[in-house]
Amino acid sequence: MSDVKVSELTSASSVSADDYLLLTKESGGVYSSAKAKAGAVAAKCFKDATNKTVATTAWSEQGTPDFAGYPYVATISITGVTASDIAEVIPSLAAINDGKLCPLNKTVTDGVNIYASEVPSSSYTIERVSIREANT
Numbered sequence: 001m002s003d004v005k006v007s008e009l010t011s012a013s014s015v016s017a018d019d020y021l022l023l024t025k026e027s028g029g030v031y032s033s034a035k036a037k038a039g040a041v042a043a044k045c046f047k048d049a050t051n052k053t054v055a056t057t058a059w060s061e062q063g064t065p066d067f068a069g070y071p072y073v074a075t076i077s078i079t080g081v082t083a084s085d086i087a088e089v090i091p092s093l094a095a096i097n098d099g100k101l102c103p104l105n106k107t108v109t110d111g112v113n114i115y116a117s118e119v120p121s122s123s124y125t126i127e128r129v130s131i132r133e134a135n136t
């Protein structure tokens with residue numbers, strides 16, 4: 001997700017050109033917003049990885065799946081990620097159309113786990129993984 005400067009959106013008197021409007025997707029597809037200074041924005045999204053390849057050999061079967069119906073897991077390596085961080089994973093259109101990917105993920109130490117209903121027949125490209133600190 002890209003941060004948008006408030007000055008690009010509106011000239012409302014309650015915000016200045018140095019403020020950012022942070023949008024957070026809540027349940028049901030509703031967005032909430034908050035005003036923050038530029039320094040606060042940088043602290044929220046601290047990793048952004050692009051064009052990560054997940055080979056067919058990267059997948060392993062879990063004994064007890066983290067998500068029902070998705071027993072296979074692969075880890076996208078991203079140094080500095082912790083289990084308490086939040087990841088937004090954007091797979092390629094081909095990976096989405098394959099129909100095997102779970103829409104959920106989990107952050108782990110130095111990576112993000114993605115899940116599948118079966119081992120894909122070809123490598124997946126993950127277009128973007130954006131990592132931010134957990135809401136505190």
